[in-house]
Amino acid sequence: TLAATVAHELRTPLGVIRMGAYNIKKKNTDPSIEKHISHIEKEVLEANQIINNLLFYSRIKTPQCTKTLICKVLERCSEDAEKRFSSSKVFLEREFSRIKEVWLPADELQIKEVFNNLLSNAYEALDSREGRISVSAEHDEAQGWVSLRFEDNGSGISAEDLPKLFEKFQQV
Numbered sequence: 491t492l493a494a495t496v497a498h499e500l501r502t503p504l505g506v507i508r509m510g511a512y513n514i515k516k517k518n519t520d521p522s523i524e525k526h527i528s529h530i531e532k533e534v535l536e537a538n539q540i541i542n543n544l545l546f547y548s549r550i551k552t553p554q555c556t557k558t559l560i561c562k563v564l565e566r567c568s569e570d571a572e573k574r575f576s577s578s579k580v581f582l583e584r585e586f587s588r589i590k591e592v593w594l595p596a597d598e599l600q601i602k603e604v605f606n607n608l609l610s611n612a613y614e615a616l617d618s619r620e621g622r623i624s625v626s627a628e629h630d631e632a633q634g635w636v637s638l639r640f641e642d643n644g645s646g647i648s649a650e651d652l653p654k655l656f657e658k659f660q661q662v
Contacts, residue, residue, distance in 0.1 A: 493548035497541045508534045553597035560594045560636065561586045561627070563602055568625060571609040578619040585626040592629050592636055608640045615644030 511530045518524065568584055612623045621643045628637040647655065 493544050497545055500537070500541055504534050504537055551597075551600070553600055555595040555597055557593045558596040558598050558601065560592055560596065560601070561589045563596075563598060564589075564605060564625065564627070564638070567602060567605040567609060570606065571613065574610070575613045575619075578613060578616070580613060580616055580620065581622050583622060583624040583626075585624075588629045589627040589636060594636060612640055612642040612644070615642050615646075617645060 507530065511527050511534070514523070515527045518527065564586055565584075568582060572582055609623070609625070613619075616623075624639070624641045626639045626641075628639075629635070
């Protein structure tokens, strides 16, 4: 709701600015003003894109659950993280053998985003860009649960930041 309100409140003046630039451009006879008008139009488009991004990230998406081989998603995310952070001296330890054949109902795009965020956070927690990250999984078929564990040997989260851990867009 906040994002939609902010978007509306920002788009109204941007529309006026865009219309003003258009009217000036139509009536303009001075070539030296043309670059300034183009700059205004470019900045209005960029501001609109920022608003679109804000709306996109604030939207709660309904999961599209399908039968997902969770081990494959973890493997892909781990490989992608190693490529993204290839300049670091981090050893990424993986132990997925216990969930090799486990299919879970999940939205593959959303769970992939969760895994990518957890891995990025783990790499970024290693201040010196050296260290160890461990991703492991447990499965108890009889009790019907899967447990995934992401660990790193970074400095950790301060006690004062722990309450903010599950708030969106928090820097902890």
